[in-house]
Amino acid sequence: MGVSRSSQVSSRLDGDSLHSVEREINLFANQLTMTKSLLNEEFSIKAVQTALIENDYRILHIATHGNFGFEPEDNYVVAGAKDDAGFNETLTISQLGEIIDSIDDDTRDPIELLTLTACNTAAIGGTQSTLGFAGVAVRAGVQSAIATLWAVSDDSTPEIVAEFYQQLQNPMLTKAKALQQAQIAMLQSGDIVKSLPYNWAPFILIGNWL
Numbered sequence: 001m002g003v004s005r006s007s008q009v010s011s012r013l014d015g016d017s018l019h020s021v022e023r024e025i026n027l028f029a030n031q032l033t034m035t036k037s038l039l040n041e042e043f044s045i046k047a048v049q050t051a052l053i054e055n056d057y058r059i060l061h062i063a064t065h066g067n068f069g070f071e072p073e074d075n076y077v078v079a080g081a082k083d084d085a086g087f088n089e090t091l092t093i094s095q096l097g098e099i100i101d102s103i104d105d106d107t108r109d110p111i112e113l114l115t116l117t118a119c120n121t122a123a124i125g126g127t128q129s130t131l132g133f134a135g136v137a138v139r140a141g142v143q144s145a146i147a148t149l150w151a152v153s154d155d156s157t158p159e160i161v162a163e164f165y166q167q168l169q170n171p172m173l174t175k176a177k178a179l180q181q182a183q184i185a186m187l188q189s190g191d192i193v194k195s196l197p198y199n200w201a202p203f204i205l206i207g208n209w210l
Contacts, residue, residue, distance in 0.1 A: 002021040002025045003021065003078055004018050004019060004020075005040050015078060020155055021064065024063050024157055024158035025037055025039060031165050042080065043080040043081060058110075059113045061161075064079070076091055076092040077090070097141070100140050110142075112208075113143065114137045143207055145206050146175075146204070147204065149201075149204060152202055156186075156200075164203075176205050183203065
């Protein structure tokens, strides 16, 4: 799921376009099997709910703006679909938890991983870490979550994300080890921008590390 276009959550909160989101989604969607992409206006709360009801997805990936605060209603990511007032829909952690709970039964495979690459968080007013959102997601039923300690670069995120999912396909590697290998690859890339810790160091894994 992702939003590459500019967004508006209210009359006071705008989000710039995120030009690399589409590339980010396409890079790893081509690496994995049985994927479904919801980009821009296709990314709605209803579409997410329908997709999760229709199929068992082991990984959820969200690349968009987000707002992360101390109150539950302040924790949300921006969807691409519009509400009745013409503003972008927002997916709160409580809504995500309700969706997960609605499909949680013994006959279905659990959601193993939520990856949240909330780019330029401060652009729409949030100055808190994505950890609050990801931590509640784990408590809501997702086994593990990858989040960032600060707002990440829209330009470099696709590379580390694609490398992580590539490493994750190795059955000998845990999620934690796959993330570590992706960060090492960025550090040793020889590219002065990619190798900067600012671009790879904020990604951390919480929940089940296996």
